[in-house]
Amino acid sequence: MTALVLVEHDRIKPLPATLAAVTAAARLGGEVHLLVAGSGCRPVAEAAAKVAGVTKVLLADDARYAEPLAEPLAALLVGLAKGYAALLAPATTFGKNVMPRVAALLDVAQISDIVAVVGADTFVRPIYAGNALVTVKSTDAIKIVTVRATAFEPAKAEGGAAPIEATATATDPGLARFVGRQEAKTERPELTSARVIVSGGRGMGSGANFKLIEAVADKLGAAVGASRAAVDAGFVPNDLQVGQTGKIVAPDLYLAVGISGAIQHLAGMKDSKVIAAINKDEEAPIFQVADYGLVADLFQALPELAAELSK
Amino acid sequence: MKVLVAVKRVVDFNVKVRVKADGTGVDTANVKFSMNPFDEIAVEEALRQKEAGKVTEVVAVSLGVAQCQETIRTALAMGADRGIHVQTETELQPLAVAKLLKALADKEQPGLIILGKQAIDDDANQTGQMLAALLGWGQGTFASKLVLADGRATVTREVDGGLETVDLALPAVVTTDLRLNEPRYASLPNIMKARKKPIETLAPADLGVDVAPRLITVKVDEPTKRKSGVKVKSVAELVDKLRNEAKVIP
Numbered sequence: 001m002t003a004l005v006l007v008e009h010d011r012i013k014p015l016p017a018t019l020a021a022v023t024a025a026a027r028l029g030g031e032v033h034l035l036v037a038g039s040g041c042r043p044v045a046e047a048a049a050k051v052a053g054v055t056k057v058l059l060a061d062d063a064r065y066a067e068p069l070a071e072p073l074a075a076l077l078v079g080l081a082k083g084y085a086a087l088l089a090p091a092t093t094f095g096k097n098v099m100p101r102v103a104a105l106l107d108v109a110q111i112s113d114i115v116a117v118v119g120a121d122t123f124v125r126p127i128y129a130g131n132a133l134v135t136v137k138s139t140d141a142i143k144i145v146t147v148r149a150t151a152f153e154p155a156k157a158e159g160g161a162a163p164i165e166a167t168a169t170a171t172d173p174g175l176a177r178f179v180g181r182q183e184a185k186t187e188r189p190e191l192t193s194a195r196v197i198v199s200g201g202r203g204m205g206s207g208a209n210f211k212l213i214e215a216v217a218d219k220l221g222a223a224v225g226a227s228r229a230a231v232d233a234g235f236v237p238n239d240l241q242v243g244q245t246g247k248i249v250a251p252d253l254y255l256a257v258g259i260s261g262a263i264q265h266l267a268g269m270k271d272s273k274v275i276a277a278i279n280k281d282e283e284a285p286i287f288q289v290a291d292y293g294l295v296a297d298l299f300q301a302l303p304e305l306a307a308e309l310s311k
Numbered sequence: 312m313k314v315l316v317a318v319k320r321v322v323d324f325n326v327k328v329r330v331k332a333d334g335t336g337v338d339t340a341n342v343k344f345s346m347n348p349f350d351e352i353a354v355e356e357a358l359r360q361k362e363a364g365k366v367t368e369v370v371a372v373s374l375g376v377a378q379c380q381e382t383i384r385t386a387l388a389m390g391a392d393r394g395i396h397v398q399t400e401t402e403l404q405p406l407a408v409a410k411l412l413k414a415l416a417d418k419e420q421p422g423l424i425i426l427g428k429q430a431i432d433d434d435a436n437q438t439g440q441m442l443a444a445l446l447g448w449g450q451g452t453f454a455s456k457l458v459l460a461d462g463r464a465t466v467t468r469e470v471d472g473g474l475e476t477v478d479l480a481l482p483a484v485v486t487t488d489l490r491l492n493e494p495r496y497a498s499l500p501n502i503m504k505a506r507k508k509p510i511e512t513l514a515p516a517d518l519g520v521d522v523a524p525r526l527i528t529v530k531v532d533e534p535t536k537r538k539s540g541v542k543v544k545s546v547a548e549l550v551d552k553l554r555n556e557a558k559v560i561p
Binding site for chain 2: 069070071074092093094096097098099100101102103104105107108109110111112113118122125126127128129130131132133134135136137138139140173174175176177178179180181182183184190192196220238239244245247252253263264270273274275276278282287288289290291292293294295296301304305308309
């Protein structure tokens with residue numbers, strides 16, 4: 001009963017969401033192996049081998065895995081699936097893209113976005129934007145699972161000493177070609193792994209006003225987020241969107257500014273350790289989930305907050 | 312080129328669903344159903360490609376209970392040419408849906424299949440990827456831009472931390488993200504016209520597909536509710552609480 005976790009990496013090390021998937025894999029009760037696929041990604045395998053609780057790292061180092069295309073990665077995983085009780089990946093856009101393809105090729109169901117492991121074949125996952133939690137039992141011989149990173153503590157990046165084994169590669173079906181990537185440029189931490197997030201909503205009024213949010217975020221070393229309303233209004237790009245249709249986050253502190261608290265936004269941040277909200281409407285639903293609420297005009301409160309944090 | 316678009320009937324996104332007291336599911340009696348919002352974007356994209364002269368026919372497909380016909384009619388009113396309804400009362404999980412759509416694709420031979428990236432009821436985000444795998448086609452998931460030219464599809468994808476572009480040989484599967492387009496409303500004359508457009512009805516057995524669920528629902532629970540906290544009077548008090556009570560900022 002061994003589980004294999006597909007590693008999402010930045011060519012240097014596994015990303016934090018993968019470490020959370022390792023924790024979920026360990027809860028299945030057996031050994032945990034990691035699969036590192038990439039081109040020139042030996043350093044990733046070496047970092048993966050140190051992850052606590054991992055007993056083996058498979059390394060598929062080949063030009064065909066230079067970019068994270070679903071088609072060749074799925075073919076690789078299908079070739080390795082035999083002998084594993086479960087294949088897991090983080091429920092990031094990377095894992096969501098690859099794993100259903102693997103599941104279909106193996107003729108099994110996928111259990112998406114799990115938030116708890118009940119047993120080796122039983123998992124809890126959110127449905128209806130997190131308004132309900134379903135416990136499902138898989139009847140398939142092999143479990144294909146994606147893991148919601150915010151629901152599991154990341155495995156420790158140090159402490160393990162797993163052997164690294166080069167693995168046979170699979171033929172690239174040649175269906176897709178990678179053209180390019182436009183990374184959102186930011187000096188700030190990534191939303192899904194930030195310890196503090198400051199988010200703005202429609203109440204910000206314009207994209208230019210987000211500099212008030214950024215000033216506070218800079219003081220806190222925080223990531224900047226936004227509600228769907230702010231994205232739809234064109235204030236900020238979509239990769240800042242927190243919510244059911246954007247990113248799911250769970251920082252230590254989530255500061256929501258000018259965000260009313262629509263169901264779809266709450267679905268993306270309600271697992272934050274502490275939620276603070278600033279809104280001029282004291283009836284705003286955000287206050288029903290906020291640990292600390294301040295009814296105030298954000299255009300006064302944000303500069304004041306930045307000043308207070310400098311003290 | 313023909314395009315298949317898959318449209319799912321789901322509980323309307325404005326409805327706050329409630330978990331049934333016996334924990335067997337969510338209460339869907341007497342609630343409003345609509346087309347899955349991501350699928351509306353899929354229909355819109357197919358129509359825009361047709362209007363741009365890249366596509367000749369748009370076929371809307373829905374799978375499930377008799378009322379899925381209404382969802383197909385919505386797609387026809389937006390401008391799709393005809394509909395196919397695979398009717399069944401069985402709960403259809405993503406793998407079964409992918410198999411049914413594969414069987415329809417074998418029959419219809421489309422050059423492109425567009426689906427929403429996920430349905431807002433089960434939030435699985437699987438069907439498009441599974442369908443691409445079963446057909447042996449390339450996939451462009453979470454698309455924010457689609458360009459069709461010279462028998463290929465260039466798809467810009469919304470990924471964590473930015474955008475990624477892939478180039479796919481056609482036929483291919485594309486799944487839609489929010490920013491691909493803004494779906495149109497059906498006009499009254501088009502709603503009237505849609506009534507006359509043909510919808511073919513089939514059963515899963517006609518397509519030779521076993522749709523038995525692979526995942527068993529053990530129970531459905533309400534998530535634990537967050538308690539609302541305290542109101543603070545000033546920014547200074549907020550900072551003090553975050554520093555000294557919650558201890559989440561230095």
